[in-house]
């Protein structure tokens with residue numbers, strides 16, 4: 330990616346990193362405010378259900394008592410006395426009386442001396458009760474009453490009873506609704522007739538509609554429901570309060586995140602420059618990992634692995650900087666320094682041990698560079714080693730261009746260098762393509778070695794790779810061998826060489842020399858004994 334694109338992209342990501350937590354904080358404030366107002370509305374609706382049910386129970390009890398005791402003479406003085414007792418004992422029933430037709434013929438209010446016209450009922454409930462929503466009496470013309478008539482007994486209820494809650498919040502609307510009826514039994518404020526329908530089969534529900542947070546709660550005892558509607562501006566106020574607390578936290582998190590992104594991006598963008606400086610200061614050094622002959626257990630070679638020691642003392646591993654060096658056209662210069670280091674470290678050992686080899690990783694750019702072969706020849710001559718001492722390890726990525734791959738591998742081998750295909754199995758090289766190349770070794774990637782004996786889908790792949798290498802007449806090296814079981818499996822299946830932590834981790838060449846010398850001493854002792 331070009332630098333301006335990277336800068337623009339980084340800035341966009343940093344901006345998103347600031348904006349996203351703020352947006353999330355605002356969203357969360359809204360969500361929490363809705364939750365709080367839902368709880369608020371539900372509390373009112375549940376309270377109204379409790380009151381409505383208590384009213385219903387008192388009405389049923391009053392009616393049952395009157396019918397049981399005075400059905401024969403409902404307007405006799407004894408019945409009027411019972412009516413008055415019911416009145417006094419009940420917290421919700423205003424008055425109770427006996428009805429004939431549409432007339433209240435006697436009641437706890439006026440005894441049997443005065444009758445009152447109630448008018449026709451508004452509807453008959455599913456329980457058989459007749460309901461009049463709006464009855465006025467001549468002695469209290471300013472008030473209207475709810476009258477529930479069961480078995481000839483009428484209970485007179487004040488329309489505010491049951492919804493005389495939330496007095497400190499008069500803009501909260503409340504209602505008791507008989508399910509299936511369009512008009513509420515009692516209500517205050519603005520109630521939409523369709524709200525009760527939103528209950529469906531649920532016991533309670535909450536939703537936001539028409540500028541209100543609406544809660545509807547079904548009565549567990551009667552075919553009624555209570556509705557409470559809290560104005561949405563309550564939520565806005567609460568949301569603002571929450572946002573005032575959450576947004577600064579979001580802002581802080583966003584700015585920290587954006588700062589971290591910018592810092593990382595700066596470091597990333599500074600890395601190519603740092604790599605150039607590292608090349609100038611020669612900050613790269615090598616560690617070597619032993620490669621063993623699986624049958625004899627002897628070390629028959631090494632793989633050179635580059636590391637970068639920064640001025641701070643920090644050692645950077647190749648997985649982090651090789652891809653960057655490849656992207657920034659610096660890899661050929663790094664390979665040059667790697668070759669110099671290999672010659673410096675191993676030169677005299679290789680000159681004295683013609684059968685020993687060192688594997689060197691070459692990137693696609695090295696493989697395409699004309700200077701690779703000449704540079705190798707010149708260095709081998711200087712240290713008086715044989716080209717066969719070096720194995721050039723190239724990944725499938727480096728062999729993507731068939732023409733270059735064929736020419737380079739042929740030229741290298743003609744001059745005595747060995748070529749290995751590295752990390753085999755991670756690319757897409759076909760058998761026929763590999764057949765057309767001149768190669769010496771096939772290195773089986775660590776991921777397939779890891780899978781041996783695990784039952785993982787890739788555990789079968791190693792067998793196919795071994796078969797393929799055999800068909801191509803290539804010697805095999807397994808990478809990343811960590812257990813004796815893996816080593817035994819590979820040896821049994823004809824893999825000749827292996828490297829991995831089982832045999833030795835990458836180490837400085839001085840340590841390699843010490844171990845090689847110790848092994849030689851042991852062999853000498855064994856021979857003498």
Ligand SMILES: Nc1nc2c(ncn2[C@@H]2O[C@@H]3COP(=O)(O)O[C@H]4[C@@H](O)[C@H](n5cnc6c(=O)[nH]c(N)nc65)O[C@@H]4COP(=O)(O)O[C@H]3[C@H]2O)c(=O)[nH]1
Pocket residue numbers: 618633634635646647648651660664667690691692751752775808809810811828829830831835
């Ligand atoms: N978990 C596990 N890991 C093991 C085991 N045995 C070896 N390894 C690690 O596996 C990697 C083997 O090297 P690679 O496949 O060529 O993979 C190399 C190679 O592709 C690249 N690289 C290293 N040195 C150079 C170099 O000089 N030039 C180029 N172009 N690439 C290099 O960097 C990669 C990583 O190198 P390292 O970090 O040194 O990691 C090394 C080595 O330390 C084991 O038993 N278990």
